[in-house]
Amino acid sequence: MQEVTPQEQGLPTAHLTRQELAARAREAAERIGSPDTKPAEKKGNFFQRGLGKLSGMAGGAGHVAGSVAHRAGDVLGGAKDLGTHLPHPHLPNVNVGGIKDAAGGALGGVGHLAAEGVKAPVRGVGKWAELSDAGGDALIRGMAHALENKKAFGKSVANFALHGVATRELSYGSRELAKGIVSWSGLAGAVGGGAVGTVVAGAFVGAMAGAAVEYARQVNKNLDRKAETDPSLAGRKAAFILKFKELRQTDTLTSIQWKKVRNAAIFGAIAGTGAAALVEHTQLGEIIRERLGGTILSRVGEVFGGAGSAVGGTVGNIGGGVGEAVGGFAGGAGEMIDGGAGKVGETIGDLAGGTGEMIGNAGGGVGGIVGDIAGRTGETIGDVGGAIGGTVGNLAGEAGGAIGGGAETARNNIPGIAGVGDFAGTVGNTTGNLLGGAGEMAHNIPGVQGAGDLAGNIPGVKGVGDLAGGIGHALGLGGVHEAGQTAAESAGQAAQEAIPTPDGFVPQADYNALNQQLTAAQNNINDLQRQLADAKQALDTAKGVVPVGDAVAAAANTATEQAAATAQSALDSLDSSISLQVGSNPWEVSTTILKQIGVANPTPEQIMQLDKVLCQENNVGVPAWGIKGTIDARNLPIGFNLNLTDAVKKTALTIVSKK
Amino acid sequence: MDPITANVNQNIDEYIDSLVAQCLQAPGIVNLPPDQKNEFAKDIEDYLTQVSLEALVNKLSSEQLSQIENLDPASPEMAAKVQQLAAQIPGFADDLENKFQEAVTYIKQNSKIPE
Numbered sequence: 001m002q003e004v005t006p007q008e009q010g011l012p013t014a015h016l017t018r019q020e021l022a023a024r025a026r027e028a029a030e031r032i033g034s035p036d037t038k039p040a041e042k043k044g045n046f047f048q049r050g051l052g053k054l055s056g057m058a059g060g061a062g063h064v065a066g067s068v069a070h071r072a073g074d075v076l077g078g079a080k081d082l083g084t085h086l087p088h089p090h091l092p093n094v095n096v097g098g099i100k101d102a103a104g105g106a107l108g109g110v111g112h113l114a115a116e117g118v119k120a121p122v123r124g125v126g127k128w129a130e131l132s133d134a135g136g137d138a139l140i141r142g143m144a145h146a147l148e149n150k151k152a153f154g155k156s157v158a159n160f161a162l163h164g165v166a167t168r169e170l171s172y173g174s175r176e177l178a179k180g181i182v183s184w185s186g187l188a189g190a191v192g193g194g195a196v197g198t199v200v201a202g203a204f205v206g207a208m209a210g211a212a213v214e215y216a217r218q219v220n221k222n223l224d225r226k227a228e229t230d231p232s233l234a235g236r237k238a239a240f241i242l243k244f245k246e247l248r249q250t251d252t253l254t255s256i257q258w259k260k261v262r263n264a265a266i267f268g269a270i271a272g273t274g275a276a277a278l279v280e281h282t283q284l285g286e287i288i289r290e291r292l293g294g295t296i297l298s299r300v301g302e303v304f305g306g307a308g309s310a311v312g313g314t315v316g317n318i319g320g321g322v323g324e325a326v327g328g329f330a331g332g333a334g335e336m337i338d339g340g341a342g343k344v345g346e347t348i349g350d351l352a353g354g355t356g357e358m359i360g361n362a363g364g365g366v367g368g369i370v371g372d373i374a375g376r377t378g379e380t381i382g383d384v385g386g387a388i389g390g391t392v393g394n395l396a397g398e399a400g401g402a403i404g405g406g407a408e409t410a411r412n413n414i415p416g417i418a419g420v421g422d423f424a425g426t427v428g429n430t431t432g433n434l435l436g437g438a439g440e441m442a443h444n445i446p447g448v449q450g451a452g453d454l455a456g457n458i459p460g461v462k463g464v465g466d467l468a469g470g471i472g473h474a475l476g477l478g479g480v481h482e483a484g485q486t487a488a489e490s491a492g493q494a495a496q497e498a499i500p501t502p503d504g505f506v507p508q509a510d511y512n513a514l515n516q517q518l519t520a521a522q523n524n525i526n527d528l529q530r531q532l533a534d535a536k537q538a539l540d541t542a543k544g545v546v547p548v549g550d551a552v553a554a555a556a557n558t559a560t561e562q563a564a565a566t567a568q569s570a571l572d573s574l575d576s577s578i579s580l581q582v583g584s585n586p587w588e589v590s591t592t593i594l595k596q597i598g599v600a601n602p603t604p605e606q607i608m609q610l611d612k613v614l615c616q617e618n619n620v621g622v623p624a625w626g627i628k629g630t631i632d633a634r635n636l637p638i639g640f641n642l643n644l645t646d647a648v649k650k651t652a653l654t655i656v657s658k659k
Numbered sequence: 660m661d662p663i664t665a666n667v668n669q670n671i672d673e674y675i676d677s678l679v680a681q682c683l684q685a686p687g688i689v690n691l692p693p694d695q696k697n698e699f700a701k702d703i704e705d706y707l708t709q710v711s712l713e714a715l716v717n718k719l720s721s722e723q724l725s726q727i728e729n730l731d732p733a734s735p736e737m738a739a740k741v742q743q744l745a746a747q748i749p750g751f752a753d754d755l756e757n758k759f760q761e762a763v764t765y766i767k768q769n770s771k772i773p774e
Binding site: 152153154155159233236237240241243244245247248253254255257258259260261262263264265266267268269270271 | 667668670671672674675701704705707708709711712713714715716717719721724727728732733737738739741742743744745746747748751752755756
């Protein structure tokens with residue numbers, strides 16, 4: 001879009017004098033609040049309604065739908081790509097790609113529904129705009145009230161802006177401020193400077209997706225989680241902060257410049273808070289739209305588009321996890337059933353078919369593949385297999401239920417995005433039901449109880465352990481992942497012990513014993529988690545203790561020496577080189593080394609210190625850090641050997657001795 | 660600078676000053692000679708600035724980080740962009756206020772700035 005300057009629009013520039021500001025505020029007040037103003041004039045001046053506005057809204061909705069559809073296409077492509085390139089590790093001979101293609105199709109459906117869900121708040125904004133005709137005076141009162149009642153850093157937002165300004169009383173001042181904001185709102189998008197400009201432009205446009213503020217919090221959490229698992233982003237953030245700290249330490253960045261960055265961050269935070277309050281409690285968005293028309297609307301559309309993308313991305317991630325889990329289930333089931341139950345595949349297919357087109361596609365793929373495998377040999381699954389299937393089903397059911405619960409919460413808290421929430425909830429619950437039902441079915445299928453001759457030789461028993469872990473991992477539930485993996489490993493071991501005769505049936509008593517062992521294993525895991533939490537708390541407490549006196553200092557020195565000795569021993573036990581695995585990189589390798597030698601929670605600075613030396617020693621270039629090398633760190637191939645040279649080990653020891 | 664912007668900045672400075680003043684009441688600091696106390700106050704203020712920057716950066720996505728990653732830290736563009744990004748993070752004011760309070764609590768309890 002061609003930029004139009006405020007001057008070209010006939011609007012004042014950012015640097016109004018106080019008198020000009022006051023004049024504009026008066027003008028706005030007269031236009032908004034004067035009892036002499038006729039309703040028709042109000043409409044003409046401020047709330048121009050009609051087809052133009054409606055078409056603008058439609059344009060915004062179209063933009064949103066386009067963004068979401070685009071995202072859905074990306075997700076679909078990504079899912080297919082995943083299916084092509086990532087054969088399931090537990091079942092290399094099975095057409096997992098087919099399942100994932102089906103999951104990709106499912107994600108297309110998710111994207112479509114996400115688009116529908118995002119249109120809803122846009123339509124809501126249209127209704128909101130109509131309501132704003134009720135009168136500018138009420139708007140100003142509402143804004144003043146919102147500004148006074150929204151707190152940030154211990155003060156009301158109004159007080160933050162007005163402190164020191166000569167006002168007869170806060171309510172009067174905040175009312176004037178609200179008028180000023182209305183008056184300036186038309187300039188904000190083009191000007192973007194000054195307090196009001198920041199409030200309106202910097203934050204309002206962002207928070208204009210006000211209906212999605214709560215949802216955006218969920219997205220933020222998702223981003224946090226993603227950042228935690230994205231070593232390159234963590235490294236960039238650490239480098240960015242380090243750059244500031246170094247400049248400040250050398251006084252290259254003066255205290256005044258440093259303070260400006262701080263104030264900017266706080267100012268932005270206040271602006272965002274005020275924006276959320278105003279958008280939540282008033283019809284300011286209508287004013288902004290009136291002033292900037294298509295420009296703002298377009299930006300709102302972009303914001304909604306971004307939210308839609310995030311919705312698509314999040315649901316896509318969940319969907320991807322589901323697809324992965326379904327694929328994993330098929331893989332594990334295939335191994336487990338090696339010689340068993342054609343009915344399982346059919347029944348899973350039937351169940352999946354009942355859950356709608358999306359899950360139907362994925363489930364159909366599962367059913368077909370499981371059926372093919374199952375058809376090879378035999379008719380039944382052993383009791384142990386059934387029990388493990390049940391356990392897997394329970395785990396998957398819990399995971400699905402968690403997704404469903406999360407989606408339900410999101411739906412309840414996000415006005416206007418109920419469509420997406422409903423859909424995600426359905427996906428989560430249905431998937432949970434599907435997987436849980438499959439496990440339950442494996443457990444209850446007639447004949448299953450009777451023929452356990454293959455159970456003792458089931459190669460998939462261990463595979464199911466991985467499978468359960470895989471499901472937990474795929475769904476992002478670390479606890480389920482660990483619990484599933486450990487519980488199923490225990491189950492696998494128990495199964496081997498419980499079924500000594502390869503051609504005999506597994507008695508019900510052994511099955512019950514297995515269940516008890518599974519329960520005991522789960523309890524052990526829970527205990528272990530509690531112990532770990534206690535140990536972490538004790539460690540955190542210990543970290544906070546400030547050594548006082550020679551005795552404590554001596555003890556601390558001894559402890560440090562011991563830690564260094566332990567670290568040296570751990571370093572000596574490491575291989576002389578580490579081969580990069582899928583998804584690994586020098587940052588992750590540095591993190592792993594530090595953890596192995598006793599730095600339980602290495603900071604980004606510590607990791608970066610080691611990572612730099614590791615890259616330099618291996619001739620790996622990191623342009624962002626000024627490190628030159630024959631190969632760029634971002635292009636390292638799988639299997640690339642990183643040599644743990646003496647310099648690398650020395651650096652690691654230095655870090656340990658400083659901790 | 661328009662008067663409202665100036666007022667907001669003044670309020671921020673006063674808010675930070677109040678946090679620093681709380682920290683200076685820590686048992687190991689309150690009785691320091693004035694010159695050492697002033698030096699410590701500057702360090703605390705620097706640290707709180709660092710807290711604000713870290714709180715913001717930790718909330719940024721890869722795309723948002725790339726908007727400021729290569730800007731000159733001392734430039735007006737950096738401050739403007741930081742302001743804009745901070746305004747677009749829902750709930751950032753609460754998050755930042757909590758981070759400040761955590762820092763103040765630590766300094767008051769330990770009479771030193773976290774490493």
